[in-house]
Amino acid sequence: MIQPALDAPPFTYADYLNFPADERWELIRGEAYAMGPAPNTLHQQVAGELFRQIANFLHNRLCEVFSAPFDVRLPQTDAADEHIETVVQPDITVICNPDKIDERGCLGAPDWIIEILSPATAAKDQIIKRALYEQHGVTEYWLVHPVDRIVTVYRLQDGKCYGKPDLYETTGQLPSTLFADFIVDWDAVFSR
Numbered sequence: 579m580i581q582p583a584l585d586a587p588p589f590t591y592a593d594y595l596n597f598p599a600d601e602r603w604e605l606i607r608g609e610a611y612a613m614g615p616a617p618n619t620l621h622q623q624v625a626g627e628l629f630r631q632i633a634n635f636l637h638n639r640l641c642e643v644f645s646a647p648f649d650v651r652l653p654q655t656d657a658a659d660e661h662i663e664t665v666v667q668p669d670i671t672v673i674c675n676p677d678k679i680d681e682r683g684c685l686g687a688p689d690w691i692i693e694i695l696s697p698a699t700a701a702k703d704q705i706i707k708r709a710l711y712e713q714h715g716v717t718e719y720w721l722v723h724p725v726d727r728i729v730t731v732y733r734l735q736d737g738k739c740y741g742k743p744d745l746y747e748t749t750g751q752l753p754s755t756l757f758a759d760f761i762v763d764w765d766a767v768f769s770r
Contacts, residue, residue: 591651592660602647606706608663614698621694624724625669627767628692632672635760641674641689649683650691652714659685666707669694672756687714690756694722708732712740718756722748727768 588608597603602613617625625645632643648671652664659682672690673679691711693703703721711719715737721730727748732740733755746752748764 588663590660591662591665594665602667604667605663605665606702606710611702613667614696617694617696620724621669621696624722624767625692625694627769628694628722628762629670631762631766632670632760635757636672640676641672642676642679644671644673644684645669650688651683651685652687652710653685664710666710668692668707674756687711687716689716690718690720690754691716692720692722694724704730708740718754724748724768 587610589605589610590608591605594603594605594610597610604611604613629643629645636643646667646669648667650666650668650671651659651662652666653662654664668688668691670690670692671684671688673684674689675686678684678686678688693699693707695703708719708721712732712734715734717734719732719740721732723729729746729748729752731744731746733744735741748768750765751761751763753761
């Protein structure tokens with residue numbers, strides 16, 4: 579069962595900013611979740627190569643790509659920054675609206691989020707965060723299973739909800755529906 583790490587919710591972004599600087603946390607609907615130890619080497623290699631490919635593609639384009647730790651604040655309404663109860667740190671975040679980027683990270687739904695699954699976060703990423711990203715309108719959400727070598731792709735349908743996910747092997751190439759001319763080279767991602 580997925581459990582928050584602290585027992586005094588609801589927490590806000592103002593509280594989050596005062597959490598210990600040497601610890602990584604996420605807030606989801608006011609509940610604090612510890613990020614756990616640093617990801618393993620495979621996780622880092624997969625995230626690094628995906629980031630490199632996306633960053634190279636987006637060079638000199640409007641959209642920007644960020645890697646964790648990078649705060650994505652998802653307000654329920656037009657709440658003031660300090661009252662926001664959801665702050666997540668996806669492995670890879672692509673934002674195409676520069677108005678959503680500020681000195682603290684991203685305010686509002688990114689266009690594309692990629693999470694690399696690890697045993698410590700897999701349930702949260704597949705259940706809680708999937709629902710959260712759908713609710714806030716993240717256009718495309720990828721869950722990369724580095725050990726099983728598959729990727730689960732959720733796409734927002736009619737701007738409302740994710741349809742049935744598509745499952746792909748992480749071999750060959752896979753296009754993103756956000757960018758018609760961008761293709762992930764999975765063989766390069768898993769070349770080690």
